[in-house]
Amino acid sequence: xxxxxxxxxxxxxxxxxxCPGCTHGIAHRLVAxxxxxxxxxxxxxGIAPVGCAVLAYNYFSCDFxxxxxxxxxxxxxxMKRVRPDLMVFTYQGDGDLAxxxxxxxxxxxxxxxxxxxxxxxxxxxxxxxxxMAPTTMPGQRATTAPTGRNVEETGMPIRMCELLSxxxxxxxxxxxxxxKPQYINKAKKAxxxxxxxxxxxxxxxxxxLVSTCPTNWGMTPLNALKWAEDTLIPYYPLGEFxxxx
Amino acid sequence: xxxxxxxGNEAIGEAAIRxxxxxxxxxxxxxxxxxxxxxxxRMPEVNGVFLQGESExxxxxxxxxxxxxxxxxMTTSSSPGVSLMSEAISYIAGARCPAVFVNIxxxxxxxxxxxxxxxxxxxxxxxxxxGDYHLLVLAPDGVQExxxxxxxxxxxxxxxxxxxxxxxxxxxxxxxxxxxxxxxLYVPPSNKDxxxxxxxxKRGSTKKNIVKSLYLDPKVLNQNNLTLKAQYEQMKREEIxxxxxxxxGDYQALIVSYGTxxxxxxxxxxxxxxxxxxxxxxxxxxxxPFPEKAIHDAAIKPSCKRVISIExxxxxxxxxxxxxxxxKREVTWFGQCGGDIYTPEEVAEHVVSLLKNN
Numbered sequence: 001x002x003x004x005x006x007x008x009x010x011x012x013x014x015x016x017x018x019c020p021g022c023t024h025g026i027a028h029r030l031v032a033x034x035x036x037x038x039x040x041x042x043x044x045x046g047i048a049p050v051g052c053a054v055l056a057y058n059y060f061s062c063d064f065x066x067x068x069x070x071x072x073x074x075x076x077x078x079m080k081r082v083r084p085d086l087m088v089f090t091y092q093g094d095g096d097l098a099x100x101x102x103x104x105x106x107x108x109x110x111x112x113x114x115x116x117x118x119x120x121x122x123x124x125x126x127x128x129x130x131x132m133a134p135t136t137m138p139g140q141r142a143t144t145a146p147t148g149r150n151v152e153e154t155g156m157p158i159r160m161c162e163l164l165s166x167x168x169x170x171x172x173x174x175x176x177x178x179x180k181p182q183y184i185n186k187a188k189k190a191x192x193x194x195x196x197x198x199x200x201x202x203x204x205x206x207x208x209l210v211s212t213c214p215t216n217w218g219m220t221p222l223n224a225l226k227w228a229e230d231t232l233i234p235y236y237p238l239g240e241f242x243x244x245x
Numbered sequence: 246x247x248x249x250x251x252x253g254n255e256a257i258g259e260a261a262i263r264x265x266x267x268x269x270x271x272x273x274x275x276x277x278x279x280x281x282x283x284x285x286x287r288m289p290e291v292n293g294v295f296l297q298g299e300s301e302x303x304x305x306x307x308x309x310x311x312x313x314x315x316x317x318x319m320t321t322s323s324s325p326g327v328s329l330m331s332e333a334i335s336y337i338a339g340a341r342c343p344a345v346f347v348n349i350x351x352x353x354x355x356x357x358x359x360x361x362x363x364x365x366x367x368x369x370x371x372x373x374x375x376g377d378y379h380l381l382v383l384a385p386d387g388v389q390e391x392x393x394x395x396x397x398x399x400x401x402x403x404x405x406x407x408x409x410x411x412x413x414x415x416x417x418x419x420x421x422x423x424x425x426x427x428x429x430l431y432v433p434p435s436n437k438d439x440x441x442x443x444x445x446x447k448r449g450s451t452k453k454n455i456v457k458s459l460y461l462d463p464k465v466l467n468q469n470n471l472t473l474k475a476q477y478e479q480m481k482r483e484e485i486x487x488x489x490x491x492x493x494g495d496y497q498a499l500i501v502s503y504g505t506x507x508x509x510x511x512x513x514x515x516x517x518x519x520x521x522x523x524x525x526x527x528x529x530x531x532x533x534p535f536p537e538k539a540i541h542d543a544a545i546k547p548s549c550k551r552v553i554s555i556e557x558x559x560x561x562x563x564x565x566x567x568x569x570x571x572x573k574r575e576v577t578w579f580g581q582c583g584g585d586i587y588t589p590e591e592v593a594e595h596v597v598s599l600l601k602n603n
Contacts, residue, residue, distance in 0.1 A: 042446030045314075048457075057455045063442035065313045066457035067306065068336050074303040078310030079442075081294045082268045082318065086444050104306070107299035 008032035010041050012061045021214040021221025023178040024052060027120060028059055030188045031089065034195050035062065044087040045079060047072040049101075051093040052126040070101020073108035076115040087198060088115040094135040095125040098158050102134075105164070109204045112169045116194045116205045119160060121175075122213040123232060130216030134158040137231055141218075157235065161208050165241040171203045173242040177210035177233060179225050190240070203244045210236050248423040253388045253413065254279035256424050257321065257347055258287060260395035263426045265434060266317040266345065267293030270307040272300060272326060275359045276415040277349035280321040301326040305333025312342035313456040315441030317399050317434055321347040323415070324365050325356060327373065334408050335374025338473070339458030341440070343402035346380075347395070347411045349418035352584045360584025361415030363504060366561035369412045370533040377470045379477050380410040381484060382532040384503045388422035390530070396430035401484070403435040405476050412532060414557055416505040416586070480534045487536035488528040490514060495548035496525035497600055501540055501566050501576075502555040503529045505586065510555055513592035524596055525549070532562070537569035544574045550603050555592065556580040 007013065010032035018024045035041050044062040048054050050069040057064030067075050072090035080088050097105050097119050105117065124142055125131040132142035132149055135157045139148040149157075161175045172194055176187035187209055194205035210232050214224040251259070258280045261269065269288060271281040281297065288295035294311075298304035304320050308330075311318040322330060327348045337344055350365045352358035369382045381401055385391040394411050402409040438448040442456055460466035488507075491514050492499075502510045507528040514524045527540050544552045552574045554563035560578035567576055579595050581587060587595075 043444040045442045045444065047310075054459060057453075057457065061453055063444060063453050064455045064457075065310065065442055066340070066455070066459055067309075068332060071303070071306040071309075071333070074298070074306035075310030075313070077296070077298075077303075078270060078307035078312075078318070079314050080310075081270075081296055081307070082311040082316040083314050083444075086314070103299060104303050107303065 008036045010035040010061055012059055014059055016059055017055060018052065019215040021212065021224060023211040024120065026178045026184060027118060027209050027211065028056065030184070030191050031091070031118060032060065033188065034192045037192065038195055038199065040087045040199070043085060044089070047075050047088070047090045049090070049092040049096040051096050053091050053093060053120065054127065056091055070096050070099070071104055072096070073101065073104040073113070073117065077108050077111070077113050080113055080115050084114065084201065087195065089118060090115065091118045092120070093126060094119070094121045094123065094133045098134040098160055109164050109171055109206065110167045110169050112171065112204050114198055114201050114204065116198050117207070118191065119206060119208040120211050121160070121208050121236065122211040123157070124213050124216045126213050126216055137235065159236060161206070161241045164206055169204070170244040171242055172197045172205040172244060174206070174240045175208040175210065175236060175238050177228070177238055179210065179212070179228050183238070186238070197244065248425050250421055250423050251388060252279060252419065252421045253391050254349065254418040255283040256388050256392050257395050257418070258283040260392040260426060261319045262287060262291055262293065264317070264396040264399045264431060266319050266399055267291060268311050268316050268318040269294065269320065270296050270298055270304045270311070270318070271320050272298050272304050272322065274323045274326045276351055277321050277323045277347070277418050279418070280347070301329035302332065305330035308344050309333050309337050309340070309342065312337060312344040313340065313442050315437035315443050319345040319347065321349065323349050323351045324353050324362070327365065327368065331368070331373035334380070335376050335378060336458050337408050338374070338378035338380070339376060340456050341406040342456065343399070343406055344408045345395070345398045345402055345411070346408055347413070350412060350414050352582070358584045359415070361505060361557060361586065362582065362584060363414050363506065363557040364561070364582060365412065366532065366556070366558055369410050370535070370565070378473060379533050380408050381405060381480055382410045382412050384412050384530060384532050385417055386504055386507050386528065387417065388420065389424045391417050392424050392426055393430060396427070400432035405480065407476065414504045484531055485534045485536050486530035487539050488530060489539065489543065490526040490528060491518065491523065492525035492527070492543050494523060495546070496523040497548060498524050498551040498553060498596055499544050499549050500524060500526040500553050500555055501529070501562065502526060503532065503562070504557070506555055506557050506580070509586060509589055510592055512589035513596070516589055517593050517596065522597065535565045535569065540566060540569040541571065544570055549574070551599050552576040553596065553599065554578050557586060558582050
């Protein structure tokens with residue numbers, strides 16, 4: 001019997017530092033599979049965020065840049081403008097993208113920059129230790145919201161896909177999840193679609209992936225999947241929000 | 246090539262193109278917006294990139310992304326804008342990417358004013374952003390030198406794989422002077438295949454390149470910063486530039502001044518010479534590395550009774566002058582820091598009164 005499952009070429013042979021049950025590994029693999037399938041590894045440059053995925057450059061086998069907090073879309077803009085032949089993707093978490101990097105992502109999307117953003121939404125800051133994110137759910141506990149997010153003081157969680165879809169500039173905006181195989185298959189399709197739009201120099205493309213953070217949620221991996229399904233998915237509905245003409 | 250009459254800001258834009266920099270990102274701010282306006286028209290003519298970013302913060306990172314790809318890239322701004330870019334400048338220094346930043350300095354702190362100033366001397370030479378780094382800082386005294394320094398800045402940035410800053414006060418950007426663009430200052434871009442994220446296919450390699458500034462291992466970070474330090478030491482050996490004015494014979498006082506202020510001081514020195522009073526001047530053309538030895542040697546001449554740091558700031562460069570003098574001479578400050586510039590007569594009057602009271 002032949003080999004039926006192997007590491008994508010676009011992933012390095014490395015052990016990741018991600019916690020047990022974290023979905024970053026799945027997201028990395030899906031992006032790597034898409035890079036392999038499109039045959040673009042030799043002209044792809046990723047941009048790592050500040051946060052848990054800061055070390056992503058150790059796990060992918062293509063060129064990589066490392067951004068400051070939230071600034072990856074500005075770096076991708078600079079890169080894509082001077083080297084439109086490169087395939088560029090940013091890989092950002094919710095603290096990075098929806099809080100400190102809100103300005104950069106909105107303006108890059110509105111300019112219709114021809115790069116792809118993979119947005120990991122796990123409703124919390126990971127690397128810095130479980131602080132409240134703009135995506136943290138009402139009542140969800142965080143180290144900076146010890147009694148749970150009080151929306152009277154901090155507002156409601158920000159839905160990035162919906163926000164970016166409101167821009168008049170054409171773009172590809174989709175939200176999928178990494179909670180079960182059925183979702184994961186759809187997530188991969190969305191990532192591939194996003195990269196294909198970039199390859200065709202068509203539009204800005206953005207795929208949000210609803211993810212888990214068992215460590216900072218204080219849950220077992222299985223409970224984290226269930227909590228995300230019950231709590232996050234109703235507030236962050238899955239699907240394609242916007243497609244170019 | 247014949248001379249053309251150009252405004253400083255426009256000449257800086259043209260000089261970048263002549264230097265082979267076809268990538269420009271910027272955010273409007275007085276008094277340097279003419280660079281962006283000039284290049285918005287000019288870049289498309291040479292198939293270059295012009296982009297107005299949404300903020301100086303973002304522009305700093307557009308520069309980083311483009312520089313990390315190994316492309317020549319420049320931005321221009323003015324003081325409050327450079328503060329916002331300073332975060333990116335720190336990352337660019339840490340990640341060792343060549344890039345050119347132009348600061349056409351206006352008054353500060355805060356919004357300050359829009360008139361010429363040299364109040365960003367500390368920011369340019371001592372940091373601005375966080376962490377252990379320096380910029381190579383060039384300070385032109387007029388439009389011609391702004392052109393030449395802009396053209397030199399790109400190969401210098403590549404030589405040291407780091408950000409280079411051109412610090413010109415607002416007058417350098419706003420005044421018009423006849424200029425030429427010396428073709429011999431064009432240096433072809435260096436090969437960056439060993440580090441830049443150009444894409445593996447383009448450089449025919451199977452090894453990925455990573456551009457980053459994070460080194461969690463303290464030994465590795467230490468080593469990276471010592472590499473930067475070694476480069477700054479090399480700059481001190483190879484890149485110090487200054488002009489010595491009226492220092493061949495004896496002089497009773499030494500002025501240290503740069504940029505527009507040094508032009509005023511030259512006129513004052515010429516006028517005082519006509520009155521029979523000899524005054525020398527050292528004009529730093531690089532603010533980092535600083536011409537310490539030239540200033541020291543000129544100041545300890547037996548005939549020299551006073552050393553005066555004349556600045557368009559409240560006295561920032563004076564700290565480097567003091568450091569250069571190693572306690573052998575005292576140095577005093579003279580200047581204005583609100584946007585006005587002393588006239589040659591006012592400078593001469595100050596120098597004469599100092600010498601009288603000596």
